[in-house]
Amino acid sequence: MSQDAKDLASQVGRTMFAVDTASKDTMGMELISCEPGRAVIRMEVKPLHLNGHQICHGGFIFTLADSTFAFACNSYNKAAVAAGCSIEFLKPGQLGDVLTCEGVEQTLSGRHGIYDMKVSNQRGEVIALFRGKSAQIQGTVIPA
Numbered sequence: 001m002s003q004d005a006k007d008l009a010s011q012v013g014r015t016m017f018a019v020d021t022a023s024k025d026t027m028g029m030e031l032i033s034c035e036p037g038r039a040v041i042r043m044e045v046k047p048l049h050l051n052g053h054q055i056c057h058g059g060f061i062f063t064l065a066d067s068t069f070a071f072a073c074n075s076y077n078k079a080a081v082a083a084g085c086s087i088e089f090l091k092p093g094q095l096g097d098v099l100t101c102e103g104v105e106q107t108l109s110g111r112h113g114i115y116d117m118k119v120s121n122q123r124g125e126v127i128a129l130f131r132g133k134s135a136q137i138q139g140t141v142i143p144a
Contacts, residue, residue: 001036009036009075012141016074023067027060031071037105037115039071045097056093064101065117065130072103072115073134077141083112085132091125098122101130111136 013034023029023041032040043064051057065087073080093099099119106114117130 005036005076008077009034009038012075012077013039013071015142016071020067022063027063027067029064029067032100034071034075036075037072037108037113039068039075039103040100041068041071041103042098042100045093045095045099047095049093050095053092054095056095056097056099058087058089061089061093061099061119061128062087062130064099065103065119065128066132068101068103068117069115069130069132069134072105072117073113073132074141077144078136079139079141080113080134080136083133083135085130087128087130089128091121091127093121093127097127099127 013031017031027043029041029043045056049056049060101117101119103115103117106116113134115132119128120126
């Protein structure tokens, strides 16, 4: 992987995150890294994320994984969207937990890619596993 590809992915990540109101402002996520085919995002579970069982609502865990997926599959500066995805919830997220999602490209063939996300808490316990299929569309994140 060339330094140019790493620099481009990092720039794509910063550009997307700067205008990602859902991830940054609504959810309180932090972009840790964006590399070619990879991304890491984290968020702290706050009271506004809790459901009626007083655990992190699955939709918020899904959103963390989905956002990480978006950064990983757009990292080549070719606009990409989700074509499908699934999630498996393994453990609850608790108030105060810091959830980190690591996303990794498994394959990229033509316009479609498959990406796996792993959401873990600050103790390294896996909270959820998410798999997404991306589809490249017209356009770029930053001017090519």
